[in-house]
Amino acid sequence: MGDVESRGSSVRAAGAKSLAAYLDEEIASGRLGDGSKLPAERLLSEQFGASRGAVRRVLLDLKERGLITQSVGSGTFVRPGAASTFPVRRREQAAPPSADQTSPAELMEARILIEPLMPRLITRNATGADFTKMVECIDRSEAAQTIEEFEHWDGELHRVFALATHNSFFLKILELTNRVREQGEWGRLKARSLTPERRKEYEAQHRVIVEALRDRDTDAAVKALTGHLVQIQHNLFG
Known part of the structure; x- marks a missing residue:
């Protein structure tokens, strides 16, 4: 039972890392532009296999870095100018490969x-x-x-x-x-x-x-x- 729980925790941790990397890249590349609304926490949790708590921690990190804003009842949005906070090289690397x-x-x-x-x-x-x-x-x-x-x-x-x-x-x-x-x-x-x-x-x-x-x-x-x-x-x- 412990091994199963351990594997489940590892999968959820990997899902949180994938979510964080995905949102960073989407914002840095401009695919999630100024004012873009992020999917609901529930959808992000399901799509990336991360717990709701892990999703909230990822979003809190983005908020503390000045990349998003959150409004109760309205949702989570990309803060204007968020992409410009990334180094130019990072923004170029975030562009999707052909x-x-x-x-x-x-x-x-x-x-x-x-x-x-x-x-x-x-x-x-x-x-x-x-x-x-x-x-x-x-x-x-x-x-x-x-x-x-x-x-x-x-x-x-x-x-x-x-x-x-x-x-x-x-x-x-x-x-x-x-x-x-x-x-x-x-x-x-x-x-x-x-x-x-x-x-x-x-x-x-x-x-x-x-x-x-x-x-x-x-x-x-x-x-x-x-x-x-x-x-x-x-x-x-x-």
């Missing part, structure tokens, strides 16, 4: 960390129309005659997962994901690794994921989605 600077290996590492966060929001927010789109993507991917067509509908299914969270943060992440998937290197790796047997496994995994989401079974959906992504990573890179 898609061609992200390797397929880096993409898979990020997907395994980020995408399993989505089921909690999907099981809470998804509509019947969202699930209909998921099933359509699966049907079309199974009917695909080429690797390119299969890859298109596979990517579309994961985009529908992001849409079904009804949270714009995940849509932005998936936009970056799809830019990397459009690169030639990703296509070559997928074509080399996607045997008929593996394709059938992916198709079966897709249906398990969607069934768990439709049943509003968050834990089962997280487990199935994580297993699916880990297997793709293994098949691509060994």
Whole structure:
């Protein structure tokens, strides 16, 4: 039991560090501009796997550094001129890398960390129309005659997962994901690794994921989605 609690604490601590780094970079780069409203503490907690207390500590640090303001009943906002408090070099480094600077290996590492966060929001927010789109993507991917067509509908299914969270943060992440998937290197790796047997496994995994989401079974959906992504990573890179 102690080991489980220790691992849980480590994960939450890592989530708080990721949140702090993310907000620093967003403010330094200007993507969170003057007056921008930050997501609610609850959403930040869910998205980064950090406790509500840890989220508050991160926000308090930003406030003490003069980067944000907080107003009861209104929310948390980026203070005007906050980006200028960062060194010029830091602001330049915070600019998002172009898609061609992200390797397929880096993409898979990020997907395994980020995408399993989505089921909690999907099981809470998804509509019947969202699930209909998921099933359509699966049907079309199974009917695909080429690797390119299969890859298109596979990517579309994961985009529908992001849409079904009804949270714009995940849509932005998936936009970056799809830019990397459009690169030639990703296509070559997928074509080399996607045997008929593996394709059938992916198709079966897709249906398990969607069934768990439709049943509003968050834990089962997280487990199935994580297993699916880990297997793709293994098949691509060994």
